[in-house]
Structures are given as C-alpha cells and as structure tokens.
Amino acid sequence: xxxxxxxxxxxxxxxxxxFEPYLDNVVVDVEEEPDEATLRRAGLTDDEIADxxxxxxxxDPMDLPSDYAGDVLDxxxxxxxxxxxxxxxxxxxxxxxxxxxxxxxxxxxxxAHHFGYTDDDLERWTTVY
Numbered sequence: 794x795x796x797x798x799x800x801x802x803x804x805x806x807x808x809x810x811x812f813e814p815y816l817d818n819v820v821v822d823v824e825e826e827p828d829e830a831t832l833r834r835a836g837l838t839d840d841e842i843a844d845x846x847x848x849x850x851x852x853d854p855m856d857l858p859s860d861y862a863g864d865v866l867d868x869x870x871x872x873x874x875x876x877x878x879x880x881x882x883x884x885x886x887x888x889x890x891x892x893x894x895x896x897x898x899x900x901x902x903x904x905a906h907h908f909g910y911t912d913d914d915l916e917r918w919t920t921v922y
Contacts, residue, residue, distance in 0.1 A: 797879045798823045800893055804900045812904065819873050819907055821900075826880040827851065849885070850899040851876045852906035875903050 801823055808816075827835070827848045837846055853874035877899060886892040905915055 794823070794825075794879060797882070797896075800896050801877050801900060804897045808901070808904075815908060816904075819875055819904070821875045821877065823877050823879055826878050827876075831876075847881045848878055849881050849895070850878060850903040852903040854907075873907055875900070875907070877903070 801821060805816075805821060829842060831851065832842050832846075832848065835848055835851055837848075853876060877896065882892060882896055882899070886895045902915055
C-alpha cells in the first residue's frame with residue numbers, strides 16, 4: 794500500500810501547473826478496493842458486479858450541507874474526494890511501468906470529473922494521459 798500511495802502522491806505532484814488552482818478542495822484517498830455499495834452508486838448492475846467488474850477510481854463530489862435550500866452555494870470551499878483503488882489496478886496491470894502509467898491515467902481521469910467533464914467527454918482524450 795505504501796508504494797501505491799507514493800505513486801499516487803507523485804502523480805499529484807507532477808500534474809500540469811494549470812490544475813493547481815482547482816485542487817485546493819480535493820482530497821485524494823487510496824483504498825484497497827471499492828465495496829459493493831460504491832460499485833452500485835457508480836452505476837454497476839448486479840450482473841456486472843457478479844461478473845467481477847470494478848472501478849479503478851471514483852470522483853466523489855461534495856455532499857450539500859443539510860440546511861441547503863436551493864439557493865446559490867459556493868462549492869469551492871466544500872471538499873471533493875478522489876478515490877483511487879489499489880487492488881483493481883494491480884489485478885489489471887502486472888508490469889510496474891504500465892501500472893504507474895495507468896494510475897496516472899486514472900487520477901487525471903477522475904480529476905477531470907472534478908472539472909465537470911463526463912465519461913463521454915473523456916473518451917476523446919484516451920491517448921492524452
């Protein structure tokens with residue numbers, strides 16, 4: 794876990810400078826693997842979960858305050874959470890260099906969700922990572 798976390802930290806430290814202003818309210822967590830509730834919340838079906846489909850990462854937007862009444866809300870101060878899952882990466886990518894490249898790709902992909910991009914928007918960038 795230490796080595797994996799170090800790779801994620803290195804990725805965060807080497808992101809393009811233009812990302813920096815948008816990262817002050819992002820918390821990055823490394824977890825062993827997503828639990829079933831997380832997989833369901835991410836939209837995986839029972840069949841997909843049964844077939845072993847999983848997530849490499851997940852962008853968790855902030856929760857709205859309980860007293861939010863639909864007025865204008867400055868979300869900049871609210872934390873967003875980027876979750877990177879260790880075991881799915883290691884299961885998928887045996888080669889250490891490829892593992893590091895894929896971790897970087899996952900971090901950037903999930904950060905792009907923080908910037909408001911959808912998975913469809915990101916498909917065109919698959920070679921940019």
